Amino acid sequence: MNCLAVPHKAPQLSLSRSVQQPRFPVTVNDKDTPLRLCPSPHCTALPPRPLLPGPAHPCVSAITAHVITSSVTWQPGDRKEECRTTRSSTRPFLPHVGPLSIQPNTTSRSLASRSSTPSILGNGGRLLDFFRWSYVVATITEIPPLFLLPNFLVQRKVLKPLRFQTGGTIMAGKLAMERGWAINVGGGFHHCSGDRGGGFCAYADITLAIKFLFERVEGVSKATIIDLDAHQGNGHERDFMEDKRVYIMDVYNRHIYPGDHSAKRAIRRKVELDWGTEDKEYLNKVETHVRGALNEERPDIIVYNAGTDILDGDPLGGLSISPQGIVKRDEIVFAVARSQRIPILMVTSGGYQKRTARIIADSILNLHSLGLIGQSAAET
Structure with a gap:
């Protein structure tokens, strides 16, 4: 289920569904x-x-x-x-x-x-056309049994939830510009670009959200992607390779998937980590480079890819960050963004342990208790 945390008139934290019946009016014209x-x-x-x-x-x-x-x-x-x-x-x-x-x-x-208004899809329509074949979805999501299923089941059980999450990211981008912050509890498909999928990622929600903001929301001409998932975000990097409006900071384990050297050329601030990196080193690097990135170029919005696959014991991330370290990481990013009055959109991206859901919830509660999200944050 894709959810969206957005500020309400009531002071308490509220997580509202961002799918079929959102509480806030959403328009996509200028x-x-x-x-x-x-x-x-x-x-x-x-x-x-x-x-x-x-x-x-x-x-x-x-x-x-x-x-x-x-x-x-x-x-x-x-x-x-x-x-x-x-x-x-x-x-x-x-x-x-x-x-x-x-x-x-x-x-x-x-x-x-x-x-x-120019299309926000670019060449992405060609990729989506191929989703009518189950073997394509099986390859992109790396779930081989999908190859054997009829496509209508693949559409309903696999792609439909991913589309909801993609819509949530686009909606959250607009809400972030209106209210100063938004969190899509889902999305962050950072291995998918406009013309290719992979790494469990079928829809390029980060790219679509940023292009949507550029084309449909007044006052957005620059964006910064802060990608703190354990993996390199090669999808949005390929999409914005030649686009100087988008500044990309990427912090990732250098030894794991995808190792996309071509896409690395799009990274303006690259922080490569080694196996087993722990809290102290990680948090110092995150704070230093987040501040450095925003001082180097001030954006109109930050898209924060907050993957929890950096968690100790994650089978795919290869890092050793504690639950408290993840909560502190999110606090650092939001605190810096809010101190500079830059709208921030957070997506939750990768995370392959059951306890990651609890950690994400704890992090959101921590942000709210500190006044970094919620009613007070929306008014500052």
């Missing part, structure tokens, strides 16, 4: 007005419902042509303003980004071409 729905007189979809991050409608108009559902199919010969919906139109809007089952109209330009 006028901050509700998104218009499909103009087709032939559309048979249900009336609007409040959903994420676009209209509660299986059809999409030009302005939301990049936030679409698999229940919409454009067929050759359809007019520009026409759409045909399947029986799945009675389901709630499923916020994934990309043309999973969209076929461009071959007789006229698609609605996307009518939007004045």
